[in-house]
Amino acid sequence: MARYHIETYGCTSNRGESRQIEQALRDGGHHPADGPESADVAILNTCTVVEKTERNMLRRAAELDEETPADLVITGCMALAQGEEFRSADLDADVLHWDDVPQHVLNGECPTVTPDTEPVLDGVVGILPIARGCMSDCSYCITKQATGRIESPPVEENLEKARALVHAGAKEIRITGQDTGVYGWDRNQGESLLPELLERICTEIDGEFRVRIGMANPKGIHGVREELADLFATHDELYSFLHAPVQSGSDDVLADMRRQHCVEEYVEVVETFDEYLDYWTLSTDFIVGFPTEDDRDFQQTMALLRETRPEKINVTRFSKRPGTDAADMKGLGGTVKKERSKAMSELKMDVVAEAYEAMVESDETREVLLVEDGTDESLVGYDGAYRQVVIADAEERGLELGEFVECEITSHNTVYAFGEPVN
Incomplete structure (x- = not known):
């Protein structure tokens, strides 16, 4: 499991946000490190009250960037209000909203930020876990040992949970799971029930609301990609958003990761959604510095990023999880991983900025x-x-x-x- 180090500055509200981040990480099986030097990820929750505080935040971010061999995540008020200050400071860091930190840190493993399958209403956002477990056996992921294989409640049961959330005041339903694309495989002879669930939510629940689909591995959605894309194009209730973590642009590395999909299948999913939708968001994840990733593999990953141009991208340096097969592999040096992470993060910012600039224009x-x-x-x-x-x-x-x-x-x-x- 990952070891995290979190530092919080500012008001009580910021401390509350850090507690929520930490709880989500603990729910995902991660635990605190003794300090930034022994962490797999360092998190800086910033304040921006006065100019002196801003200078202190930039200084501390630079110190953490030097102190930790881990990923650095910067969040909090200054990150949201003045994110460009950090991006222009030549830091090897990701600047994220508080809510995005747990998902980013858990990148590469099945998300377990919701510890059970009961719905949760948070303000106007309803969180609906539709299943527990997954069908994957990734060589770097320890979550499978905790969650097991997919266990899917019936469509009718999840539909009623969604209806209850809307009636309780939810305006946005976030459908979550370790892998939403394989929902129903255990009930439906290896065929996804996600399209049926989505259609019934859109057509059988009264009210004005939106639905966001959580992480779905490329293999799980490849077989229903046309059906899903058509649903997105048909129903305004569905955000035209797909989170399909590819993790690498190299089929050799994907095989070593035991990711089940190949690059071509991921590209076919993207091309199908491009065919059906004029305006949509592709979100994906990349693990940089997997033990068997050589320069050619990394360049293939960079090429895939340029080709598919996701509008939302998580980039994480590989870190070993005790008890996983990948933990026994001879790893790459920290300098190599850091250089590759920096190069990919710079390309990521160019690609994402291009998408948002197009919105302005x-x-x-x-x-x-x-x-x-x-x-x-x-x-x-x-x-x-x-x-x-x-x-x-x-x-x-x-x-x-x-x-x-x-x-x-x-x-x-x-x-x-x-x-x-x-x-």
């Missing part, structure tokens, strides 16, 4: 569902493709969480956009 307005508090007077929402949009003066305008707002996209901050309500 488009003449189209976007309907945004507000679901999260931001900093100061801002609220955070998502458009139909689950692109993050911040309305800076939302509370001053009298806007509230759960509202749908038509917005003009006026600018972006590389990984999220700023919107101006048109009415």
Whole structure:
């Protein structure tokens, strides 16, 4: 399991966010390190009260970047309000929203941020775990030992849970699971029941809401890719968003990872969604520095990133999980992994910025569902493709969480956009 180091600066609210991040990591089987030098990931939760504080945050980020051989994640108020300060400081770090930190840290392993399969209502967001376990046997992942093979409740049961969340006030339902694409394989002779569940949620539940599909491995969704893409194109209730972690652009490395899919299958999924949808978001994950990854493998991964151009990308340096087969492999040096991670992260920022710049340049307005508090007077929402949009003066305008707002996209901050309500 991964060892994490987390540092928190600022107010009680920031400390609360860190507690939630830490709880999610513990639910995923991770545990605290003795310090940044022995961590697999270091997390800096920042404050931005005054200029002196900002200088201290930049200094501490640089220190952590030097102190830890691990991934560095920067979150918190300064990361959200002034993320470019960190990006321009030549730091080997990912700048993320609080809510995105657990998923990023758990990258490469089945997500277990929800410890059971009971739905949770958090504000206007309903979290619906549709199954427990997965059908994979990845050589680097220890989560499978805790969760086992897929156990899928009936479609009717998950449908009723979704209906209860909407009736309780959920405006966004986040469907989660270790691998949502293989939901129902244990009940339906290896055929996914995810399309049936999604269609029934969209057609049988009254109310105005949106649905986001959680992580689905390429192998699990490859066989139902056309059916899923058609559902996204047909039902406005579904965010046109797909999180399909490819992990590598090399078939040789994927085989060593025991990922079950090949690069071609991942590309076919992407091409199918491109065929059905004019505007959608592809999210994927890459593990950099797997023990058997050579320079050619890494260049193939970089080429795949350039080819498919995902709008949301998680990049994580490989770290050994005790008890996994990959832990016994002779690893690459930390310097090699760090250099490859930096190169991929730089390319990632170019690709993501291009996607958000296109939103600014488009003449189209976007309907945004507000679901999260931001900093100061801002609220955070998502458009139909689950692109993050911040309305800076939302509370001053009298806007509230759960509202749908038509917005003009006026600018972006590389990984999220700023919107101006048109009415």
